[in-house]
Amino acid sequence: LGCILIFSAYKVALQEVDEILDTQMKYLAERTAEHPLKTVSSKFDFHKTYHEEDLFIDIWAYKDQAHLSHHLHLLVPPVEQAGFYSHKTAQGIVRTYVLPLKDYQIQVTQQERVREAFAWQLAGSMFIPYLIILPFAIFALAAIIRRGLKPIDDFKNELKERDSEELTPIEVHDYPQELLPTIDEMNRLFERISKAQNEQKQFIADAAHELRIPVTALNLQTKILLSQFPEHESLQNLSKGLARIQHLVTQLLASAKQDVTLSMVEPTGYFQLNDVA
Numbered sequence: 001l002g003c004i005l006i007f008s009a010y011k012v013a014l015q016e017v018d019e020i021l022d023t024q025m026k027y028l029a030e031r032t033a034e035h036p037l038k039t040v041s042s043k044f045d046f047h048k049t050y051h052e053e054d055l056f057i058d059i060w061a062y063k064d065q066a067h068l069s070h071h072l073h074l075l076v077p078p079v080e081q082a083g084f085y086s087h088k089t090a091q092g093i094v095r096t097y098v099l100p101l102k103d104y105q106i107q108v109t110q111q112e113r114v115r116e117a118f119a120w121q122l123a124g125s126m127f128i129p130y131l132i133i134l135p136f137a138i139f140a141l142a143a144i145i146r147r148g149l150k151p152i153d154d155f156k157n158e159l160k161e162r163d164s165e166e167l168t169p170i171e172v173h174d175y176p177q178e179l180l181p182t183i184d185e186m187n188r189l190f191e192r193i194s195k196a197q198n199e200q201k202q203f204i205a206d207a208a209h210e211l212r213i214p215v216t217a218l219n220l221q222t223k224i225l226l227s228q229f230p231e232h233e234s235l236q237n238l239s240k241g242l243a244r245i246q247h248l249v250t251q252l253l254a255s256a257k258q259d260v261t262l263s264m265v266e267p268t269g270y271f272q273l274n275d276v277a
Contacts, residue, residue, distance in 0.1 A: 006127045013126070014119035017052070021115060022084060025055060025097040025108040029082075032057060037104045039064065044074060044109065047091075052118040056109045063103075076107055086112065151175050155183070167194040208252035215246050 042056035058075055060066035066075055074094065076085050082099045093112040098105060155175060169187040172180055219242040226235050 005130065006123055009123035009126050010119055013122040014116065017115050017119050017122070021052060021110065022095075022097070025084075025095075025110065028055060028057065029097050029099040029106050029108045032059070032106055033099060033101060037101070037106075039066075039104075041066075042074075042109070050111060050114050052114055054110070054114070058107050058109065059104055061104055074109060076105075078105060151179055155179060159186075167191075167197075204252055204255070208249050211245075211249050212253065215242060215249055218242055219246055 037059055039061060040057060040059040042058050044056045060075060062078060073089055076087065076096055076098050079085070079098050079100050083097070085096050085098055086093055087096070094109050095112055095115070096107050096109045098107045155170075158170065167190040169190060170183050172183050175183060219239070222235060222239045222242055226232070226239055229235060
């Protein structure tokens, strides 16, 4: 992210630098053309380090064709229209503003690497404040996000702490307005589950109660028959099966009564064992 930011800052700075220095080069060439002209050769040295304020002016006559014999190949061949030109030399790329006149051609030259170095310098100076502020901004943003997500974490923890039997509605006054639709839907889901469980328990209790009397009567009749025919194998198997069914019905009734009893008991809170002792 930092590399992307500083590179973006460099591109913006380079664009601004090009615009400012191009304007300066054009202005210098036009002002030079307002004075009497004579041949001028700049003392340009590629081995020296120049800065953004260093501009080099060359004025040469068309009849001399100095562009053909220039030792650094810095001069631009004759052009018909004024404008900016970039060309490669043995020592790097240079940017030149050329102003053609009747007998002379004026050109103002500057190295591209001077502009690039200046743009990097500006980008670094712009990026340093961001580099200092960025950690604090990220920390503040993370704190804001954590604070904004805290109600969701609380909601998640409340659901996590509930056991499978706790289907009481969630209190909505502890949560922000944005979570109320979700909580309302969750409470409706709890209500439907609780209703389905109660109906299921009631069905089991009713079925067990309805089966208890006929199964008991059938079991008694089977025992009477066994007393008369104790060696009858089919009656013995029937008696064992009815005993198992009667035991199952008794368990279902006991489970139904236990569920009713637990539903009437108020949930107890946590307490310290030391306080009881």
